[in-house]
Structure formats: C-alpha cells, structure tokens
Amino acid sequence: MKCAKCMRKKCYVEGQNCTKITVNDVKEAYTGKLLDIMKAAACTEGRYYNNLTRLEETNEFCKLMGFKKIGIAFCIGLNKEAKLIEEYFAKTFEVYSVCCKVCGVAKENLGLEQINEGARETMCNPLMQARLLQEKGVEFCITVGLCVGHDALFTGAAEVPVTCLVAKDRVLAHNPLGAVYSRYWRKKLKITYEDEV
Secondary structure (H helix, E strand, O other): OOHHHOOOOHHHHOOOOOOOOOHHHHHHHOOHHHHHHHHHHHHHHHHHOOOOOHHHHHHHHHHHHOOOEEEEEEOHHHHHHHHHHHHHHHOOOEEEEEEOOOOOOEHHHHOOOOOOOOOOOEOOOHHHHHHHHHHOOOOEEEEEOOOOOHHHHHHHHOOOOEEEEEOOOOOOOOOOOHHHHOHHHHHHHOOOOOOOO
C-alpha cells in the first residue's frame, strides 16, 4: 500500500477498490460498538464539517455517543491548556484528568535515558494514566500533548476509544503539520515538491 503517493484517489471520487477487501468484509468489521462509533463520527463530520474546531467536534462526538464520563491524559507541559480543556468538557460531562508525571517515579527506576544526566527527572507514566482513568470508569479518552511513544503506550493500554486532541511538537507549538506546510522545513527535511525552489 502506497496510498499517499497515489495521485488519482479514485477510491474517493469513483469508489474504486484497490484492495481485495470486499463490502461484506467492511460490513463485518463494523458491528456493535465499532459501528456506533463510526455512525457518530459520520454524524459529527456531516453536521459540523468545516464549522467547528476539533475541540468542539470532540464534544459533539461524545454527546452523540451518549458518553457521561470522559478522561483526559495530558502532558505536564500543557498543564494550562489541559485545565481549560477540562473546563470546556466539564460543562457537559463528568471529566477526569491525569498528568503524565503521575506517581512521581524517577526515570532511574526504569533505567530510562534522561534529558539532563545527574538531575532527578520524573518519568512520564502513560500506563498508569490509562489505569487511573479506567478506574474512574471513563467511556472515552482524550490525549493532550503526550510524547511520541508515550501516546502509543497510553492508547494501547486504554480499554476505551481514544482520540488525540493535541499532538506534541515542542518545536512547532504543537502543530506537527507546520513541518509540512513550511517551505523552509520541507527543505530542511528534504521533502520538497519537485517544482519547488
């Protein structure tokens, strides 16, 4: 599969199927809770397309799903943002939030590389973030700026659906696509368009 390199996108414009996956395979994949999520996602897209922010769309999706309790797993570096995000969702839902440094365990306990050798550094703890939110009975989780890898661990450990509201990018103000949108970053990363100067 090299869909990113395809210039025709006939799957989108004409319904072309480039795989051996049949309509029946797709129907069999989306059943029960997975179909409910797909329907709520389609409703959110259809009703609010290009009118709501990701924050607002997440709120509407959770309402469509009938969720009562949601969890926020956030990076301590986005503590202020997480507070505002929690306040926003708390207008509609019971919200629990867990900081990445929960439990306060030093990196040295797991033999983890440190940013500043010799200093005491607290490790990020995505597995315990997931566990604590699970213990609160959340039905849906939102990640806010978890590190690359930590986000993967959290998502894998969560027993409920997870969406990313904020993808961490310390260099580009948490806007990872800035590297693709900026001609200067594209040049630095050697991913320029063929006709680009």
